[in-house]
Amino acid sequence: MTAFTRSWQGLRPRHGLLPGLLIGLGLGGFFDGIVLHQLLQWHHMLSSWYPITSLDALELNTRWDGYFHSATYVFVVLGVFLLWRRGGPRRDFRDGRALAGAVLLGWAAFNLVEGVIDHQILGVHHVNETVPRAAWAWWDAGFLAWGAAMGVAGGLLVRGR
Structure with missing residues (x-):
């Protein structure tokens, strides 16, 4: 086994990486859509291109928010289906951590x-x-930093550290 193979061994699908990634992508999208689009109403899917200044713009943005939510829903359904097909996570602690890490990696991928x-x-x-x-860039940078932090934490959990 080469050093390269050993370094990537913790990322093999046997730890539920693909189902976890899909679930994480979907949960990241759900959080963004539910919290940022709907509850806080900080933005909508196309709100920089079509600001909410009319009923038509609101309808357009709401429709695209719906397309976005539909895609994130499909990610979660596929992830749960793949996890179910594999018989669910194993009962030992390491596999649960690896699955949680994969979910964090998926959510991080969504954010990034x-x-x-x-x-x-x-x-x-x-x-x-x-x-x-002028403050938009700071919020965008924070979103990317949050994604990077979840990626690091998820990678450490997947690798078992």
Whole structure:
């Protein structure tokens, strides 16, 4: 076994990595959509492109929020299905930690991909559009930092440390 193979051994699918990643992607999307879109109303899916200044803009953003929620729901359903097909997590502590780590890695992937693509590259929305525009970048950076922290924590749990 090479050093490269040993270093990636903790990330093998036998620890439920794929189901956990899918569940984490979905939970990250649920948190974003439910907390940031609906409860706090800091942004909607296309709110930087189509600010909520009319009923038509609100309807458009709400529709795209629905598409977004539908995709995150599919991630969770697929993850739960794959986990069920594998017989669920094993009963020992390490496998539960590995699954939790995989969920954190999936949620981190959601935050990092969403934060870079939607916030930075496309600019379709920003984390908190209720603050002055000059502060948007700080909220976006915090979202990315939160994703990176979850990625580190998830990676450590998956590797069993």
